[in-house]
Amino acid sequence: MLPLFIARRHLFSRKSHSVINLIAGVSVVAVAVPVMALVAILSFHNGLADFIGNMYSEFDSDLCVTPREGQWFDGDGLRQRIEALPETETVSATAEQNVLVTYSDRQWIVSMRGVDSLYGGVVPIERRIVQGRYRLRHGDLDEAVIGQGTAYALGVQTALPEPLRLYAIRPGSGNPSFLPVGLYNEARVRPSGIYALDEQTDSRYIFVPLGFAQRLTGAGNKISSLEVRLREGVSPETGKRAVEAVAGTGFDVKTRFEQKETVYRMVAQEKWIIYLLLMFVVLIAALSLVGSVVMLAADKEKDREMLLAMGGTPRLLRRVFAWEGVLITACGVAVGLVLGVGFAVLQQEAGIIRMAGDAFLMDAYPVRIDPFDLLATAGGVLLLGTGVSVLTAAGLSKRK
Template sequence: MPLSFYIARRYLFAPKKHRAVNVISALSACGVALATLALVCTLSVFNGFQEMVAGFFTAFDPELKITVREGKTFCPSDSCLQAVRRLPEVDVWSETLEDNALVKYKDRQTVAVVKGVDGCYEQLASIDSLLFGAGEFILQDSVADYVVPGVELMSSLGCGIGFIQPLEVYVPRQGMRINPANPALGLRKGYLHSSGLIFIVNQQKYDAHYLLTSLDFARRLFGQEGQVSAIELRLVPGADVRSVQRRIAGLIGPRFRVENRYEQQADVFRIMEIEKLISYLFLTFILVVACFNLVGSLSMLILEKRDNVQTLRNLGADERLVRRIFLYEGGLIAVFGALAGIAGGLLLCWAQQQFGFLSLGSSGEFVTDAYPVSIHPADVLLVFVTVVAVSWLSVWWPVRYLSRKLL
C-alpha cells in the first residue's frame, strides 16, 4: 500500500480537532451519493421504458425482415432468397406486401397502411396476444376479403369492431394520371369486410395507421401480382439472431437489406438512446457541481493538517507525496459516496420493480401504471467510472493550488 494512500485513509477515519471538518466531509460524500443515486435510477428507468417499447414491437415485428434497397417490391422466387428459405435456422417464412391507401367508411376517410399477409403470418407473429374481438383470424375466403384494423384506426373511421358496411380502399393506378373530372378512373378500388377483430400494439405507428388483410387482396389492390414488399422470418428457438442475420446478408448480397427487430424500429430506439444520453450528461453536470463540495472539505482538512504535513516534510516527504495524500483523500470520499449512491440506487430500483411505488398517475390511461425499471450492469459500471473520474478531475487542480498556498 502506498504511503500517501495509507496516510489519506488515516486522515479520513481519524477524529479531527474540529468537528466541522467531519461534517463537511460527510456532506461532500452525501452530495456525491445523491448524484450517483440519481444517475443509477434515471438510466435504469430509461432502460425499463426501452425494454417495454421493445416488447410491444416484438409482438408485431418479425425477428428478421428482408426488404429491397431500391424500389418497393421484389419477386420472392429469386434464387438467393430461396437459398435463405432453405437455411435450417429459418422456422417460418412469411411474404407480405404493404403500401399506403385511402380507406373510407361511410362519410369518414383516412390514409392507412394496408398490409397483406399470407397464411404463415399467424405463426410468425404473436398475433393472438394482440387481437381483441369475437372473430377468428381469417383474412380471406371464397366469398370476401376481411380486415383486422388497428384500434385507433377503427376509432378514426368510426366503424366499430363488427361493422356491417365494408371498408372502401382506394389506391392510384400505376402509370395513370388522375382526371379531375372523373378521378375514379385513375383509382383501384377494393372492399374489406369485418373479421370481428381488431389489434392493439399500444404504439400509434401501428394502432393508428395499419390494417391487416390477405396477401392476395393486397396484390390485386396494388397491381403487384407475384410481388412482395418484405419477407419476414422467424428463426428456430435458440438460434443466434445476429449470426443468422450476417449469414443471410452474405447470401442475398447488396441488393437486399436484412434487419433485426431493433433495426426495423431504429428511429424510435435512436431517439430513446439520445434522450438517455442527454439525461446522463445533465446529471453528470449536477455531479460536477456536487463534487465542488470536495474542494471545501479538502481545504478544511489541509488547514487542520498543517502541522502534520510539516512533520512529514521534516522526515523527508516531498511536495509530490503531500499532494497525493490529499488527492487520495478526495478520491476516497468520492468512492465511498459513489458506492453508497449505487447501493441506494439499486435498492430503490429493486423496490420499484417489486412494489411500483412511483406511479405515473395515469389511472389506467397508460400501458403501465408505474415507472418501468431495468438495471444493466454496464450502466452501473459507467456510473461508477463517471463519478470517480469527475471527482478526481474536480479536486486535482484545487489540491495542487491549495497545497502551495496553505502548506
C-alpha cells in the same frame, strides 16, 4: 501507501469527532445523491428501451427482404430458398401499399399490409389486440385488423356490421393529385380486431389477407416483401448473412434494428445524453470537495507541521490531501450505488412509480439494472472527484 494511510486516519479515526467530519459527511451525501439519481434514471431508461424493443418485436420481423428496385416481385423461388436455410424458422409473404379507407362519412389514408396465414408465426401481432380478435378470414369473408389510431380516426367499432371501403390506385394509372373514381380499385372488408402499439404505427397500418391485397392493388401473385423469423439462438447478423447469400444483389435484407434504425438510435443516444447531463450535476456536487479538503487541511495544521518536521515533503502532503478527497468521493459513490440499485429493485418488485393512464399497456415504469451503467457511473464520478481533489491539493501546496 503512506499518503492513503494518513488520509484514512484523518477521515475515519475514532478519536476524530469535529465539525470537519460533519463537513466531510455532507460532501459524501452531496456525491451520493446524484449518483443514486444517475443509477435510477439509467435503469428506468433501460427498462423503457427494453419495452420499446419488445413492442416493435411484435410488429417487425427478425429479417425483412425487399426488392432493391421496384415494389413487387415474384417471391416463390426466393421464399423456398430462404425456407431451406437452417437459420430460418418461418417465412411469410406480404403485399403492402398505401390505400384510402372510408367508413361511414370519414376517410383515412393507411398502409395496407396483406399477409398470409404464416404471418402470425413470424410477427405475433395478436398480442397487441385490444378489441375483437386477430382474424383475417371468417369462412369465405375477408376481414381486417386495424390500428387503434385508425379506429379512432374513422370511428370504427368491431361490434358494428358496417364494412370498411378500401380504394387503391390501379396499376399504370399514374399518381396525379386528383383522380376520377374509375381509376381506383375498390373492395370492402369487415374489421375483426383492433391492435394498439404506438401512435405512429397503429394510426398507419391495417392488416388484410394477402389475396385480398393482391386483388385490390392489381399485383397478381406478386408480393412486396418476405418476412423472416429466425430459429432460436440465431443472431440477426448471422441470419442476415445467410439470407443475403441466397437472395443475391437484387434484394435488401434488413434486421429489426435496421427496419426501425432511427428509433433505436434515438433511444441509445438519449441514454448517453442523460448520462452527460447528470454528470454535470455530479461535477457541481464534486466541487463541494474543495471546501472539505481545505477545511480538513486547516484542521490538521499541527499534524501537517509535525509531518514536515519528521521529514515529510510537500509532495507527500499534496498526496494526502488528494487521497482525502478521493476517499470522500469513493464513499459517496458506494452509498449512491447502493441506494440507486436498491431503489431500482424496489421499483422492479413493487412498482412504486406508476404510469398515468393505460397508454403503454402497463401499470408501472419498467426498470433494468445494467452492470455497465454502474461501472460507467462509478468510473465517471470517481474520475471527476479525483480531478477536483488533485487540483485542490495542488492549490493548497502552492499557498504554503
